[in-house]
Amino acid sequence: MAEPQEPLTIRLSDPGEVVAALPHLLGFRPRESLVLMSLRGSPGQRVGLTARVDLPPPEHRSQVVSGLVRSLLTDGPTAALLVVVSEATDEPATPDGWPDVLQPPPAEDLAHRDLVHEVVLALDAVDVPLRQALLVRRERWWSYDCPAACCAPEAGTPLPTGTSELAVASVVDGQVVEEERAALVRRIAPVGFLAAQAMSRACDEVGDALARRTTELGWDVLVEEGWAAVLAAVEAAGPGEHGGAGARLSDHEVARLAWGLRDHDLRDRALTLALGESAAAAEALWTELTRRSPAPLDAAPATLLAVSAWVRGGGALANVALERALRSEPSYTFAGLLRSALDACLAPAEMRRLIRQASAPLDTRW
Template structure:
């Protein structure tokens, strides 16, 4: 199958551009979050790994920041950009050199930013800039100009950004929040689930009979043909919905490890978006534990195109369905180590090379 087109390269040179791009970098619109973006390259303008956590309580800051530093360090950044996303009001602080002057407004969450800067500095990683993103504006914690006073701020860039256009081209959908990502692949309702369970039982019995008659290898090849047909039918402009029996057939097919690994290669093909649509549908509709394989394939496809948020949500679904599913466990370890999408691509190619040579 043909390789996917090379990933699009988008450079964001202004802090406001990065602040406005957060929903596209994360896959959803963050709220009350600390976001850290890796900056790489000779100019320090190439964006790398993006990590997000909920704003931690003071007693949890050290532990949370230690994990962020460890994660970002795997990307070998030349520097990082800190962004606090919060709707909190300004703090009031008494300047030590002017205790008689009363309390002055101060950008919120400055102690968190201070601790984050120290944590990254302790790991030898410079913080290029620290920003507050709030109510359609951004502030720099380091800026002393009038534009960065608590009551001011700089409006986020308006219009469709280059990154937004690139995200749309790759099929990324920006959700309102992380909960919306979870709902995107949430299991179907009770009546639909009952119908799917019956279809899976019937198809499973049919496959057992065919395996006894034709042999398992023949059944596997039929399953691969079904996967290819479903992906082809899910191409651009497709509105056809898989039947319960089709979902059951594909879900049973992906329980075969070799077939699943062949399907893994679709993440690097020009059919990646169509394959992701199929994996999403199977994850939603297949009952546990048949949803574990498509959910993990969905996680791989999302991670390869840089959508870490969806990758993690899909992986949570896979491990929630079948905690011992080895493919999901291995991928969980890789994502926890912040293995870059480029490394995932390389591993997929290496895993697929021997099989390609045999065919």
């Protein structure tokens, strides 16, 4: 097994740099979103867990904020940073909403200040200091706690331009930033009708052939052949002159891989690919298998895709992939356990530990 690769630690000190990094932290460009970031270490300048929800309506605000704060607490933050992403217009200012009582409030105030206030109270109740509360809109950012002229609603600070350290790290890690969360869903959407029919026929043919060969050779031989097929496909999907070959897999090759991953031992071996140098290539392969495999054969690669995404911090893609797996096969135990783990915001480091444990000689099956 390849030695695990720890995710790159990126320290972001400037508020604008943090805001510009959101698409890379989330995997897509957030819109009308409430984002809460865990800050860790001393003095709390290392970004940890990043949790995002759609901006809630007033009647659901308390419930959504409470859930968001509970998620943040699983990361053991020393502080937090709040970002509201919204194109909402400014609101009439009130004296209570302006941070400096020595200055008269402006005619208008930043949007969603009531929501920010509720987050502040929720964090204060669990003794987590809020380092910054920012609003992002029109490629600019504002601080809710800044009374200076540059923070006035009609002003704002332009987002930094150029290629950031985090953007470079994301490219190295094989991450693709989508324009919206829906694009992540489309990335693994099932193939069209005609392609699906051909894929279904291939799965039936490969399944029949595997059944005959199992009778002749035994399942252990078939598992080893399946693992060899996985490794070959991952190598083909990696960088190089012929890299990214996952899309060129034939229907029968996809079917063979998908059938093989139904075996728990083979699937648990495949988990380890999320930890080594082939992680990006393996994620590309799981994406291709999820997209092309019919239900319920898509459940295993979709869950492997969720693990791969979560280990590198791609929570949005992990959730999208798990939704696909559980929709395909609601009783798939591995996906159900992972769903519970992600709902509890299991840290990527803990996920890596569990993968290593699952790949041990006396592993406990999911």
